[in-house]
Amino acid sequence: MSMWRYLLGRLGLAVVTLWLLSVLVFLASQVLPGDVGSKILGPTADKGAIAALNTELGLDRPALERYADFASELLRGDLGESYTQRREVGPILLEASLKSLKLALVAFLIVVPLAVGAGVYAAMKQGKPVDSVITTVGLAAMVVPEFVSGILAILVLGLWLKVFPITATAPPGSGAIRQVYHLILPSLPLVLVMFGYIERVTRASTIEVLRSDYVRTATLKGLERSVVIRRHVLRNALPSSVTVVATQVGYLFGGLVVIEILFNYKGVGLLLFNATRDKDFPLLANCVMAVGTVYLIFTLLGDLIYSLLNPRIRVGGGQ
Amino acid sequence: MRVQDSVRDLASAPGGDRPAGFRNRLHLSKLAIGAASVLVFWVLCALLGHLVVPHDPLVVDPIASFAPPSAEHFFGTDSLGRDVFSRVIVGSREILLVAPLATLLGVALGTIIGLTMGYFRGPVDAIVGRLMDAVISLPTVVVALVALTALGPSKVTIVLIIGLVFSPYVARTVRTAVLHERELEYIEAARIRGETSLYIMTVELLPNVLPLVLVEATVRLGYAIFAVTTLSFIGFGIQPPSPDWGLAIFEGYGFLSAGYWWPTLFPALAIASLVVSVNLLADGIVESNER
Numbered sequence: 001m002s003m004w005r006y007l008l009g010r011l012g013l014a015v016v017t018l019w020l021l022s023v024l025v026f027l028a029s030q031v032l033p034g035d036v037g038s039k040i041l042g043p044t045a046d047k048g049a050i051a052a053l054n055t056e057l058g059l060d061r062p063a064l065e066r067y068a069d070f071a072s073e074l075l076r077g078d079l080g081e082s083y084t085q086r087r088e089v090g091p092i093l094l095e096a097s098l099k100s101l102k103l104a105l106v107a108f109l110i111v112v113p114l115a116v117g118a119g120v121y122a123a124m125k126q127g128k129p130v131d132s133v134i135t136t137v138g139l140a141a142m143v144v145p146e147f148v149s150g151i152l153a154i155l156v157l158g159l160w161l162k163v164f165p166i167t168a169t170a171p172p173g174s175g176a177i178r179q180v181y182h183l184i185l186p187s188l189p190l191v192l193v194m195f196g197y198i199e200r201v202t203r204a205s206t207i208e209v210l211r212s213d214y215v216r217t218a219t220l221k222g223l224e225r226s227v228v229i230r231r232h233v234l235r236n237a238l239p240s241s242v243t244v245v246a247t248q249v250g251y252l253f254g255g256l257v258v259i260e261i262l263f264n265y266k267g268v269g270l271l272l273f274n275a276t277r278d279k280d281f282p283l284l285a286n287c288v289m290a291v292g293t294v295y296l297i298f299t300l301l302g303d304l305i306y307s308l309l310n311p312r313i314r315v316g317g318g319q
Numbered sequence: 320m321r322v323q324d325s326v327r328d329l330a331s332a333p334g335g336d337r338p339a340g341f342r343n344r345l346h347l348s349k350l351a352i353g354a355a356s357v358l359v360f361w362v363l364c365a366l367l368g369h370l371v372v373p374h375d376p377l378v379v380d381p382i383a384s385f386a387p388p389s390a391e392h393f394f395g396t397d398s399l400g401r402d403v404f405s406r407v408i409v410g411s412r413e414i415l416l417v418a419p420l421a422t423l424l425g426v427a428l429g430t431i432i433g434l435t436m437g438y439f440r441g442p443v444d445a446i447v448g449r450l451m452d453a454v455i456s457l458p459t460v461v462v463a464l465v466a467l468t469a470l471g472p473s474k475v476t477i478v479l480i481i482g483l484v485f486s487p488y489v490a491r492t493v494r495t496a497v498l499h500e501r502e503l504e505y506i507e508a509a510r511i512r513g514e515t516s517l518y519i520m521t522v523e524l525l526p527n528v529l530p531l532v533l534v535e536a537t538v539r540l541g542y543a544i545f546a547v548t549t550l551s552f553i554g555f556g557i558q559p560p561s562p563d564w565g566l567a568i569f570e571g572y573g574f575l576s577a578g579y580w581w582p583t584l585f586p587a588l589a590i591a592s593l594v595v596s597v598n599l600l601a602d603g604i605v606e607s608n609e610r
Contacts, residue, residue, distance in 0.1 A: 021457070139598060143594045145548055253457075261553055284465065288457065
C-alpha cells in the first residue's frame with residue numbers, strides 16, 4: 001500500500017517535471033533567432049513568400065497562444081508536421097527512435113553484465129591491486145568524451161585491426177546478427193561511459209552488503225561462498241545497480257547525439273542535431289520532449305524496480 | 320558586539336558538530352599526483368605553448384597538406400597543411416579558459432541557489448526544485464545544443480550555457496548540506512542574535528559548506544571539459560580557425576577512412592589525457608576530503 005503511495009508521489013512529480021520541460025522547450029525554441037520561413041525557402045526567397053509561409057506555419061501569432069496549441073497537441077499525441085521534411089513528426093520520430101533503441105540495446109547488453117560483474121568482483125577484492133585497477137579504469141572510461149573513444153575505436157578496431165566494420169548501418173537485407181555486428185563499434189563509446197557508473201555503484205553497494213551482519217552469519221553458518229554471493233550479496237546489492245542503470249538510459253541520449261553524428265547513424269540523436277541546425281521547431285521540440293519523457297519513464301521504472309527488490313520500501317516499514 | 324563575537328567563536332569552536340571540511344592538508348595518492356602533473360603540463364602549454372612551438376599553428380600551407388609525421392612535422396600536417404604538433408600544444412588554451420570559467424559560473428550560481436533553497440525551504444525550495452529537475456532530465460549536450468542554436472556559438476555563450484546547466488547539480492549538493500547545517504546550534508544562535516537571513520547565509524552557512532563546494536567544483540570541471548570539447552566536436556563550440564582539440568577532430572575525422580589519421584588521433588589523445596587527469600585529480604581530492 002505504502003509502496004503505491006510512494007510510486008504515485010513519484011509519478012506526480014514526473015508529470016509536473018514534464019510540464020515544466022514543455023515550457024522550457026517552448027521558450028528555448030521561441031528565442032531561436034532567424035526567420036523560419038527564410039530558413040526553409042533560402043536566403044534569396046521573396047519577402048512576401050517568406051511572410052506567407054510564416055503565416056501558414058502560424059509563426060505570426062502570440063507566443064502564449066502558440067504554447068497552448070503546442071501543449072494541447074502534445075497531449076493529444078498530435079506531434080505536428082516537420083518544417084523541413086514536410087512530413088508528420090510522429091512517424092519520423094518513431095523510425096529514428098527504433099534505430100536509436102537498437103543501438104542503445106546493444107550497448108546495454110554488453111555493459112550491464114560486464115559492469116555488474118566487474119563491480120562485484122572489485123568489491124570482493126576490495127583494497128587489492130585488482131580493485132584499484134578496475135576502479136581507475138572505470139573512472140577513466142567514464143570521463144573520456146564519447147567522440148574521443150569513438151574515434152579511437154574507429155581507428156584501432158575498425159581501420160587498423162579491421163575487427164569491426166566502421167559503418168553503423170548494415171547493408172539492406174542483412175540478418176539480425178550482421179546488424180548487431182555493425183552496431184558493436186558505435187556502441188563501444190556508450191559502453192565505456194556507462195561502465196564506470198554502473199561498476200562504481202555496484203562495487204559500493206556490494207561492499208556495504210559484504211560488511212553486513214547477515215552476510216557474516218551466512219558465511220559463519222558454513223554456506224558456500226557462491227551461495228552467499230548469489231543468495232545474500234547480489235540480491236541486496238543489485239537494487240542500487242538497477243537504479244543507476246535506469247538513470248543511465250536518460251543520459252545515454254547525450255552520447256547518442258554524438259555517436260550518431262560520428263557514425264552518421266540516423267537515430268534520434270542525429271535527428272535532433274539536424275533539427276537544431278535547420279531550426280525545425282516541431283521536430284526539435286518533440287525530439288527534446290521524447291528524450292525527457294524517456295528519461296523520466298526510466299527513472300520511474302528504476303524507482304519501481306528498486307522498491308520491488310527492496311523489502312524495506314515494499315512492505316512500507318522503512319523510512 | 321563583543322558578546323556576539325564570542326557567541327560565534329563558541330559556535331565555531333573546533334570539535335563541535337561541524338561538517339567534514341578540509342580537516343588536514345590535502346593527502347593525494349601517487350595516481351592523483353601523476354594526474355596533477357599532466358594537468359600542469361597542459362596549463363603550461365596553454366600559457367607558454369605559443370612561445371615554444373616549432374610552427375605557427377594557424378599558418379595554412381595547401382601544398383603541404385596531409386604530410387605524415389616526420390622530423391619537420393612531428394605529428395604531420397592537417398588538411399590545410401597546418402602543423403598538427405604545434406596545434407595540439409596551443410590547442411589546450413581555449414578549453415582551459417572556457418571550461419574553468421563555465422565551472423566557476425555554475426558553481427557560484429549553484430551555491431547561491433542551493434543556499435537559498437536549503438535555508439528558506441518551503442515553496443521556494445519546491446518550485447525551484449521542480450525547475451531544476453526539468454533541466455536535469457535532459458543531457459547537458461542536448462540542452463546546450465538547443466540553447467546554442469538560439470544564442471549562436473561563441474566562447475561567452477558556451478560559458479553562460481554550461482554554467483547555467485551545471486548550476487542545478489551544484490545547487491542540489493549545496494542544498495542537502497544546508498538542510499543539515501541549518502538545524503545546528505550556531506545557526507540558531509545567529510537567529511537569536513537577530514541576524515538577517517542574508518547574513519546567516521553568507522557569513523554563517525557559506526564558510527561551512529565551502530569545502531563541499533570546492534570538491535563539487537573539481538568534479539564539475541571534469542564534466543565541463545567533457546561538455547565543451549563535445550560541443551566543439553559537433554560544430555557548436557569553439558569556432559575555426561582555433562587549434563582547439565574538439566574542433567580539430569571535427570575537421571579531421573572525415574579523412575580517417577582515407578588513411579589520414581594523424582590530424583585526428585593526436586588531438587583525441589590530448590583530450591583523453593586532459594579529462595582523465597582532471598578527473599583522477601578530482602577523485603583524489605574527494606577521497607582526501609572524505610578521509
